[in-house]
Amino acid sequence: MRGVVAAGHPLTAEAGADVLRAGGNAVDAALGAMLTSFVTEPLLTGLGAGGFMLVAAPDRDDVLLDFFVAAPSDGERAPLVPVSVSFGDAVQVFNIGAASCGAYGNPAGVHAASERYGSIPLAELCAPAAALARKGVEVNRQQAYLFEILAPITEHTAESRALYMPDGRPHALGEVHRDPTLADALELLGAEGPAPFYEGEIAAAVVEWVQERGGTLSRTDLAAYAAIPREPVRVAYRGREVLTNPPPSAGGTLLGYALALLERGGDGPPDAIELARAMERAQSERTPSFLDGLAEPGFLESFMASRLGSTTHISVVDDTGWACAATCTNGEGSGIVVPGTGVHVNNMMGEQDLSPLGFFTHPPGRRLPSMMAPTIVLADGLPELVLGSAGSNRIRSALLQVIVNAIDRGMDAQAAVEAPRMHWEDGSVFTEPGIDVAALEAAGYVIAPFRERNLFFGGCQAVERAADGTLSGGGDPRRGGAVALVT
Numbered sequence: 141m142r143g144v145v146a147a148g149h150p151l152t153a154e155a156g157a158d159v160l161r162a163g164g165n166a167v168d169a170a171l172g173a174m175l176t177s178f179v180t181e182p183l184l185t186g187l188g189a190g191g192f193m194l195v196a197a198p199d200r201d202d203v204l205l206d207f208f209v210a211a212p213s214d215g216e217r218a219p220l221v222p223v224s225v226s227f228g229d230a231v232q233v234f235n236i237g238a239a240s241c242g243a244y245g246n247p248a249g250v251h252a253a254s255e256r257y258g259s260i261p262l263a264e265l266c267a268p269a270a271a272l273a274r275k276g277v278e279v280n281r282q283q284a285y286l287f288e289i290l291a292p293i294t295e296h297t298a299e300s301r302a303l304y305m306p307d308g309r310p311h312a313l314g315e316v317h318r319d320p321t322l323a324d325a326l327e328l329l330g331a332e333g334p335a336p337f338y339e340g341e342i343a344a345a346v347v348e349w350v351q352e353r354g355g356t357l358s359r360t361d362l363a364a365y366a367a368i369p370r371e372p373v374r375v376a377y378r379g380r381e382v383l384t385n386p387p388p389s390a391g392g393t394l395l396g397y398a399l400a401l402l403e404r405g406g407d408g409p410p411d412a413i414e415l416a417r418a419m420e421r422a423q424s425e426r427t428p429s430f431l432d433g434l435a436e437p438g439f440l441e442s443f444m445a446s447r448l449g450s451t452t453h454i455s456v457v458d459d460t461g462w463a464c465a466a467t468c469t470n471g472e473g474s475g476i477v478v479p480g481t482g483v484h485v486n487n488m489m490g491e492q493d494l495s496p497l498g499f500f501t502h503p504p505g506r507r508l509p510s511m512m513a514p515t516i517v518l519a520d521g522l523p524e525l526v527l528g529s530a531g532s533n534r535i536r537s538a539l540l541q542v543i544v545n546a547i548d549r550g551m552d553a554q555a556a557v558e559a560p561r562m563h564w565e566d567g568s569v570f571t572e573p574g575i576d577v578a579a580l581e582a583a584g585y586v587i588a589p590f591r592e593r594n595l596f597f598g599g600c601q602a603v604e605r606a607a608d609g610t611l612s613g614g615g616d617p618r619r620g621g622a623v624a625l626v627t
Contacts, residue, residue, distance in 0.1 A: 142626040143458040146553070146601035146613040147173050148530070149180040150622035151277065153615070155268060156456055157624035159260065166462035167195055167257035168265065171250055173454045174466055175269035175326060178246075180277050182317065183286050183294070183304070184470055184530065185452045187325055187337065188346075188478075188485040190245035191468030192385055193253050194372060194514040196523055198461040202383055204392075205256070207249025207367040208510050209242040209488040211502040218354020220490045220499060223292040225472065227596040230570065230588070232532075235490025235499070236293050238355030240474045242488040242508065243365050247329055247337040249468075252367035266330030273326065276318035282620025284313040285595070293487075296475030300484070303477050325482025338362045342481050349478045350485060357485075364505060375399050377517070378407075378547050380524065384515040384539075390426065391511035395536040398422040399543065409548035412562065412576045413583045419537055419564035428497055451530035452619075453514065455603045457611055463523035463603075465514035469530065493533045511535045517543065524605055525553070530619060531598025537563040538598030542614075546604065553604040553614035557621070561597040572597060593618050 143166065145156035156173030164172070170193065178186045185191075190209035196202045220235035254262045279287065287294070287310035294304040303319065304311065311317055328336055336342045343362045350357045372383040375396040382399060385392030398418040402410050410418070451469035456462075474487035488494055494508045495501060502508060511533055517525040525546050529538040538561060545556035560574030569580050570588045577587050590596065599619020604612050615621025 141459065141611045143169065143456065144603045144611040144613045144626070145169055145173060145454065145456050145624045146603050146615050146621060147454045148177065148452040148599055148601060148619050148621055149280070149283070151180045151272070152177045152454065153622040153624040156454065157626045158268070159265065160458060160626040162260065164260045165257070165460065166456040166458040166464040167253055168260045169456045169458070170454050170464040170466045171254055171258065172265045172268070173456070174250065174468060175266055176272060177452050177454070177468070178322060178326070179269055179273045179319065181283070181452050182319065183290050183473060185246070185468045186470050186484050187246055187322070188244045188483040189468050189470035190486065190488070191249060191466060192389065192512055192514050193249065193464060193466040194383060194385070194516055195257060196383065196463045196516050196518065197257070202372055204370045204372045204385055205249060205253055205367055206370050206389070206507060207245035207252065208389065208507050208512070209245060209486050210361065210365060211489065211504055211506045211508060212242050212355070212357040212361045213504045215356040217356050221296065225289050225292065227289065227594055229590040229594065230596055233492070234293070234472050234487065235492070236296055236472070236475045236487045237490070238350045238353035238474065238476055240487035240490030241350050241355045241357050241476060241485040243357060243361040244486055245365065245367065246468060247334040248365055248367045250329065251334045262333070263330035266326045270323040270326040273319045273323035276316040279311045279313055279315050279317055280620060281313055284311065287311045290472055293472050293475050297477065299477040299479055300475045319482070321480060322482035338365055342483065345481050346478045346483055346485065350476060353476065361504065377403050377543070380547065381518045382515060382543070383518065385513040388507050388509060389512065390509040391513035391536050392515070394422040394425065395513050395515065395539055397425065398536065398540050402544070410544060412580055415541065415544070415562065416564050416569050416580060416585060418540070422536065423564060426496065451512065451532060451535070453528035453530060453599065453601045455526040455528060455601050455613070457523055457526055457603045457605055461522060463516050463526045465516055465526050465528045467512040467514045467528040469512065513539055515539055517547065522605065525602060527600055527602035529598040529600040531596070533565065534563045534596065534598045537561065538600045542600050542602055546602070553602045553612050555614070557600050557602050557614035557616050560593070563597060570596070595619060
């Protein structure tokens with residue numbers, strides 16, 4: 141078996157598999173899948189989004205490539221526009237509009253990863269995604285659900301309605317979504333790299349369009365943007381080493397802390413109460429001093445030592461020992477679609493999960509403290525489990541439980557991903573069917589039950605290498621996930 145790809149859409153996963161068949165490595169495959177996800181999963185990622193990529197490769201240093209959204213310039217801005225998105229059993233408020241737009245990172249991240257690790261030219265990786273954007277993608281059940289629940293955002297502007305609601309309503313199951321302008325932009329990225337998106341004609345058009353509508357994103361913000369390589373968080377767990385997203389991102393640090401708490405608790409699989417307590421303690425650490433400290437040198441080491449004594453995702457493993465976990469998000473999108481650019485700008489400045497101390501409190505140029513945490517579990521130095529998730533503030537809970545399912549409970553990747561989930565937040569435990577609610581209630585927790593599995597609990601995509609070298613994957617049914625094996 142030459143490799144395995146898990147992603148949030150069957151065509152996304154298959155695009156990565158095609159790259160592996162063509163001789164690419166795990167990073168090439170993740171990039172091919174990522175570019176395709178801009179077409180197949182258009183509401184949650186794209187050229188106006190940002191993300192992270194974690195890479196582990198034989199005889200090379202493990203690296204987390206940070207290309208997440210950065211705070212834009214200060215200045216007078218229009219009000220954020222609040223919209224409510226219903227997940228059926230829970231409603232979450234998001235904020236959109238031009239004021240929610242931060243400096244995007246995906247074009248820079250794609251190029252940096254290709255330059256640093258790639259073996260296939262970027263233009264060759266962009267071409268299939270561009271062709272797919274022109275041809276169009278048939279809307280599947282999960283994407284139809286996303287078009288439906290995110291309609292309050294896509295109907296925000298005439299440009300967004302024209303792209304995502306051409307018939308005056310959200311795309312329905314079986315209809316075709318096309319974006320020829322995105323196709324042009326992907327070809328431009330392949331031919332010229334990121335320069336047009338940060339210093340050239342695309343950057344100029346985006347900035348002018350956003351500023352005319354009350355945003356503060358500037359030419360200076362984009363020109364100063366660059367992807368940043370970082371040393372991953374490293375946490376010991378059950379005789380393994382877990383690599384995940386370091387500061388200034390928040391999610392990886394809190395995930396590592398929760399895993400360390402479980403490691404201290406004993407060797408057996410943690411029960412629902414132990415998981416809830418670990419989630420609660422991790423969330424309680426997200427204080428003003430924690431958020432302020434994330435950008436300071438040495439914060440990770442001091443945070444862990446003082447306590448422990450010492451929204452789409454793509455996972456890929458290939459047969460040479462390379463592993464890649466890439467998580468990207470547009471938030472829910474700002475509703476600001478810039479004509480002629482292929483860019484739907486992110487709404488990260490309006491994401492309450494990223495601004496718990498208040499909106500617009502991050503200084504210009506600061507990477508926002510994302511919950512995204514692409515993660516690789518190493519056993520004897522080799523990738524055993526590669527995973528990541530969408531899901532806003534529920535990301536770290538999803539990843540914690542999938543790791544526990546795979547490592548502590550011995551589940552294969554698909555079973556670990558499909559198993560019921562829970563999430564602690566604001567004094568309540570949100571649960572899917574199958575969680576031991578009675579035990580949690582007896583322990584004093586307030587339960588907020590869902591009637592069925594739901595996207596609210598994240599969309600985790602995972603791949604796994606068994607002890608005998610067999611590769612497998614788990615695509616999250618909550619997110620329309622899919623797995624592609626390359627033999």
